[in-house]
Amino acid sequence: MTRADTPPAVELSRVTKRYGGGEQAVTALDRLDAVFPSGTFTAVMGPSGSGKSTLLHCAAGLDRPTEGAVTIDGTSVTGLSERALTRLRRARVGFVFQAFNLVAALTAAQNVALPLRLAGRRPAAGEVTAMLAEVGLADRAGHRPSELSGGQQQRVAIARALVTRPAVLFADEPTGALDAASGRDVLRLLRESVDRHGQTVVMVTHDPFAAAHADRVLFLADGRVVDELSGPAGAPEIAVRTARLEAGVPS
Structure with a gap:
């Protein structure tokens, strides 16, 4: 549960991102403001080319904005x-991607431990096993990605993203490559990370069912936030808002 005196996990202030120059310049984000409070789950939706992925990349520090400020x-x-x-x-x-991005030569346990080792820290005894247990894969610690289903690989990716207990976890279409049952498992894990551990999750998705697991939904168009649903919202309501946006109908 977020508190009023807790600073946001991520804040974007009048962020603009342009690619190219002159008449060929493309504005992916246009003076966008967005705040992602600690301990909340936010879904980001919008038509293709609306700026969803660019928002995620700038908010996560993977790309630098042309103008504006980002605070993590x-x-x-x-x-x-x-x-x-x-x-x-x-x-x-932390990051979770549609394509899992696990290292094929490493076991599930070694993949989960990788962020700690890259940060120069040796995992504490039982730390990696505990993370795998949280995602229901303690018995798959020695398996390589090729020996795991798509849903299991994504759960390993979630454990890897959470092992450092990050301030924010960014998920880019995390259920896009999964069947319905595996997708539900992944969404449940993300929801539980917020409810049980106060994790902050920001998820880019095109799926109203996935977005319905979030505390709020931000809708983007032309590089700006143009609509928002706060509080529990069902997939049908989200789908209607998305359809209106794609049709260019004002909210």
Whole structure:
């Protein structure tokens, strides 16, 4: 549960991101403001080209905005060197992607331990096993990705993202490559990480059912937040808002 005196996990203030220059310049984000409070689950939706992925990349420190400010866990990203930004991401940011991005040659346990080792920290005894147990895969610790189903691989990816106890976990279409049952398992894990551990989750998705697991939904169009649903919202209501947005109908 987030508290009023807790600073947001991530804040974007008048963020603009342009690619290219002159007449060929493309504005992916246009003076966008967004706050992601600690301990909340936010879904980000919008038509193709609306700026969803660019928002995620700027908010996570994977890309730098052309203008505006990004703050992650109280630290301004503006002006950080690449080395300092890399350290910040390793310590305070987790990632889950549609394609899993596990290292094929490593076991599930070794994949989960990887962020700790990259940060120069040896995992404590039982730390990795405990994370795998949280996602229901303690008995698969020695299996490589090729020996796991897609849903199991994504659960390993979630354990890997959470092992550092990051300030925020970014999920980019985390159920996009999964069957319905596996997708439900992944969404349940993300929801539980918020409810049980106060994790902050920001998820880009096109799926109204996935978005219905969030505390709120932000709708993007033309690089700006143009609509928002706060509080529990069902997939049908989210689908209607999405359809209106794609049709260019004002909210």
